[in-house]
Each structure stands twice: as structure tokens, then as C-alpha cells.
Amino acid sequence: MHNNLPDLEDFRSRVYHVTHCIPSGRVCTYGHLAYLAGSPGAARAVGTFMRQCLEHDAQVPWQRVINAQGGISFKGDLVRATRQLELLQNEGVVFHRKFICDLETYEWEPDEDYWSVDFAEDA
DNA sequence: TTAGTGACTGCAT
């Protein structure tokens, strides 16, 4: 990655930064987040990092990160998934099917400010 | 350095 933001040296810092850009009431998929963070294909790694954020009690809107099907992933932890569901519902996200929301409606896309930073140093 | 693991994904059954 080539940009001048302060926290973007390693993968975790980049993901951490992008995650904070997701506004309340919106969501982002693991794959999309990995792409935005400059590591396309690292969807699984993003999930791993989100889990670590919870374990370390980091201040991150981890609940806004879901899978490419618009669903909440709850590998081995239905409790966490339920908490995630409630947090998102409190933000206004509607789940039409159990643990599934409409990505067309809620998926977040970064604005032009986000991209202008990356291009600033590249050019 | 190598091998194993996982909050993932997309395609094939």
C-alpha cells in the first residue's frame, strides 16, 4: 500500500482503519473490507482479526462486518452472532430472513474522499 | 522455513 495515512503499515492496522469508516446502520462484507484495506482475497484473515478485536476488547464496530451473502457468520459462536444481530438491528438494519439482511440496501461503499488519499501518493 | 488453521468466497454437485 502506498498512502500517507498514519495507521496503514500492516494488514491489521489497515483493516482497523477501514472498519471505522463504516457508518452506523451500514455493513461491509469480509471480502469487500479486505479489498478496501488493500489485501483483496484476505476475507478469512479479516474474520480472524475481527475475532481478535473482540477478544482484546478493541473499540471497533465489528458487528458491521458480515459475509458475502449478507448474513451473519457464527462459526462456533451462536451467542456472539445473536449479539451481532441485535447490535445491527439497533442501528436500523432490517433482517428479512434469519441472520440475513439485504446487501443491496445496507452494504457500505466508501466515498471519494477515501480513494483520493490512496491516489495522492501514487501519482 | 514449513505446515496447519480459520467470523471467507465462488463455483460445482
Add this chain to the structure above:
DNA sequence: CATGCAGCCACTA
């Protein structure tokens, strides 16, 4: 529509 599976990336032992 539900499973299965191989590919992928970052991390860890």
C-alpha cells in the same frame, strides 16, 4: 436451495 470443496491471505506454532 443446501452442501462440499478447493483456493486464498495472514497468522501461528
